[in-house]
Amino acid sequence: MTQRSGYAAWQASFRWRIPTAFNIATGILERHSGDRLALVDARDDAPTREYGYGELDLLSNRLANVLFEHGIALEDRVAVVMPQRAEVAIAHFAVYKTGGVAVPLFAAFGTEALRFRLKDAGVRFVVADAAGAERVAGLRADLPELEAIFDVDAPSFASQLQEAASWCAHEATHAEDPALILYTSGTTGAPKGAVHAHRVLLGHLPGVEMPHEGFPQAGDRFWTPADWAWIGGLLDVLLPSLYLGVPVVAGPGGKFEPERVAAFMARHEVKNVFMPPTALRLMRQAEPDLADVHLRSLACGGERLGDALVGWARDAFGCEVNEFYGQTEANLVVAGMASSFPRRGGAIGRAVPGHTVAIVDDDGAVKPWDEPGRIAVHHPDPVMFLGYWNNPAATRAAYRGDWLITGDTGRMDRDGYVTFLGRDDDLITSAGYHVGPAEVEAALGEHPEVAQVAVVGVPDESRGEAVVACVVPRRDGVDAEVLICELQLRAREAVGPYAVPREVVFRAGLPLTATGKVLRRDLRAMLAADREA
Numbered sequence: 001m002t003q004r005s006g007y008a009a010w011q012a013s014f015r016w017r018i019p020t021a022f023n024i025a026t027g028i029l030e031r032h033s034g035d036r037l038a039l040v041d042a043r044d045d046a047p048t049r050e051y052g053y054g055e056l057d058l059l060s061n062r063l064a065n066v067l068f069e070h071g072i073a074l075e076d077r078v079a080v081v082m083p084q085r086a087e088v089a090i091a092h093f094a095v096y097k098t099g100g101v102a103v104p105l106f107a108a109f110g111t112e113a114l115r116f117r118l119k120d121a122g123v124r125f126v127v128a129d130a131a132g133a134e135r136v137a138g139l140r141a142d143l144p145e146l147e148a149i150f151d152v153d154a155p156s157f158a159s160q161l162q163e164a165a166s167w168c169a170h171e172a173t174h175a176e177d178p179a180l181i182l183y184t185s186g187t188t189g190a191p192k193g194a195v196h197a198h199r200v201l202l203g204h205l206p207g208v209e210m211p212h213e214g215f216p217q218a219g220d221r222f223w224t225p226a227d228w229a230w231i232g233g234l235l236d237v238l239l240p241s242l243y244l245g246v247p248v249v250a251g252p253g254g255k256f257e258p259e260r261v262a263a264f265m266a267r268h269e270v271k272n273v274f275m276p277p278t279a280l281r282l283m284r285q286a287e288p289d290l291a292d293v294h295l296r297s298l299a300c301g302g303e304r305l306g307d308a309l310v311g312w313a314r315d316a317f318g319c320e321v322n323e324f325y326g327q328t329e330a331n332l333v334v335a336g337m338a339s340s341f342p343r344r345g346g347a348i349g350r351a352v353p354g355h356t357v358a359i360v361d362d363d364g365a366v367k368p369w370d371e372p373g374r375i376a377v378h379h380p381d382p383v384m385f386l387g388y389w390n391n392p393a394a395t396r397a398a399y400r401g402d403w404l405i406t407g408d409t410g411r412m413d414r415d416g417y418v419t420f421l422g423r424d425d426d427l428i429t430s431a432g433y434h435v436g437p438a439e440v441e442a443a444l445g446e447h448p449e450v451a452q453v454a455v456v457g458v459p460d461e462s463r464g465e466a467v468v469a470c471v472v473p474r475r476d477g478v479d480a481e482v483l484i485c486e487l488q489l490r491a492r493e494a495v496g497p498y499a500v501p502r503e504v505v506f507r508a509g510l511p512l513t514a515t516g517k518v519l520r521r522d523l524r525a526m527l528a529a530d531r532e533a
Helices: 003-013 024-029 053-069 084-099 110-118 130-137 157-162 201-208 231-244 258-267 277-286 308-318 392-397 437-445 480-494 519-533
Strands: 037-041 051-052 077-081 101-105 125-128 150-152 178-183 193-197 246-252 272-274 297-301 320-324 357-360 372-378 403-412 420-424 428-430 433-435 450-460 464-473 503-506
Touching: 003 428, 024 084, 024 201, 024 231, 024 464, 037 053, 037 084, 037 201, 053 157, 053 178, 053 193, 053 519, 077 110, 077 130, 084 101, 084 231, 084 246, 101 110, 110 130, 110 503, 125 130, 125 297, 130 150, 130 277, 157 372, 157 437, 178 503, 201 231, 201 297, 246 433, 258 277, 277 297, 277 308, 277 450, 297 308, 308 320, 308 437, 357 403, 357 519, 420 437, 433 437, 437 464, 437 480, 450 519, 464 519
Parallel strands: 037 246, 077 101, 077 125, 101 178, 125 150, 272 297, 297 320, 464 503
Antiparallel strands: 037 051, 178 193, 357 372, 372 403, 403 420, 428 433, 450 464
């Protein structure tokens, strides 16, 4: 697809070409010459090192043979527990080559979060850095299926790789065979393992191309602060970029610090970025020096941004900001593409070619234009999960006929623009009105004195639920009474009088998931505890 062809022509002509046999590792590594640059490992805690496709292939062959020596069988689960670094890609490729199933896990998970996922997935092997290996070893008594932990930082592991054969027999997987289990972030209950097939990589390609304006192009180089253990880092950035021949930069690691991030992007000549909303807001708040950062594309997804943040980012980075939408179960199905159609305030964008997206009611019937309902994706779809790991009841509950119900509310206009309103269970019903928290948050978040904001509903005798805004001010010493009045006026003008927060609560911070999403259930619990105190 070229920018000249436009969105409508691309959508009309698009056809999926998913082969019967496909393996993510061989699909990537056999597409490119061995000396072509694939990955730049630029972590702050290690010397910068470049990897070509050939070296990634050789090292993943050796690791696959180590796994074979330890008796890995078809569809055995292998957890990958480490932050961005070359070994993450190597581990994934090795697992796919053996026909195993990768289980990427966030290195900063707490003990209980890590234990739950390892046990739930029945993980047999773990590939981790030194810190991850030590933490998993401490849980071993609770993990009866775990057989071996491979510490990539240990000298003994380097010896194992060196002694292993550099060639291995790759498993001839089908496109529909399971490749990885990605756990949901747990914003609405216990995390569930979404099982994805090898085809999921091919399914993501149009959704990466669209918000990145015809990706790939000459000179592209991709980076994201999102951890590669999450779908946003792994399937929005790492694997699609490597498949398309675009070098990926790993690092810098540690806490997200805007000045350090700006210098990192400049130093490593990053051209394409997926920036989660929380990170983008931190950049806006800090206003780092971006004179030496020259991006070609900037994409953002995960929650609603708001026009003010989009405008700031466009001016600061010198390129359009394209939003996208998806979830762990079916990702990158809606996106913006400023070069082909204009952005509309509040809307994410339109359906990515190849995906059918609609707004449906509780029974799966498509709703009229502009009416709120559930965002749904039509089955079959190559980005769609195979089901939840060991949870067929939850898998069945996710569908209404051929529609996968995302759990998010939204609306669609006559031109196909989709507006995200919030999670189904976050929808506030106040005095008979349905209030989407994302709309109110977008309005309040544009105020220059607001660093972060989350809107929730709390029980109210007369209204059923009352709208409450929890605000993190941008600076100390703000006039609270004046700010509250201004925020309430913004909500009234932008959304409507029914959406005006009955209460504005100021907080030092908000409870967030590892991916930067607000944990509304925790926030509601905090508010309830404050009222009881």
